[in-house]
Amino acid sequence: MNRNSSRNKRPILAFTIYKIVIIIIVIILVLNFLIENTSSFYRKSISLPFSLHLNKQDVYLIKGEEFKLSVFAINKRVSYSSTNFRVVGVNFNGRLFAYRTGKAFIIAKVGKKQLKCRVHVIDINKENLTLKVGDSYRLKIRGSNTYTRWKSNDSNVVSVNMFGKVKAKNKGRTVIYAKVKGKVLKCNVNVK
DSSP: OHHHHHHHHHHHHHHHHHHHHHHHHHHHHHHHHHTTTSHHHHOOSOOOTTSSEESOSEEEEETTOEEEOOEESOOSOOEEEESOTTTEEEOTTOEEEEOSSEEEEEEEEETTEEEEEEEEEEEESOSEEEEOTTOEEEOOEETOOSOOEEEESOTTTEEEOTTOEEEEOSSEEEEEEEEETTEEEEEEEEEO
């Protein structure tokens, strides 16, 4: 009887493993469908050291900033274009110019191949803010929905919460810093 029971457990175990593999595949397909509008969708494979790829696939820029985009592992001519030249422009060398807040893609064409880089141009809604003691104001980052880390340079004068809500406590001057994907934006606050 012990032999029969162990024989019966093997097909059940194989069937359970088969079900787990199917569930994992379905989850991967669903996630791939859900993240279609994210930068992960455009990363079709891991870039090997000597393969044709861009130096960045996802770039965050502050309005007015520049960045050099380049293609690795080629000895051919590259032509660059922007899907929204009002947000970000690009010259023939791959230098990006952040004009106004928003999102755009830079497309680098090498022969018949196209490489894409998503560009987020961000800005803060107020660079200078004057408040009275007890007043509050909500700072926002324009051009991105990414998590922002807020910090007050002097929390005795002004405090800021994780949503960017500024509360004036005492008279004085300070700076509020917002950090988004390695980029730092600031707002000068004067409390009267």
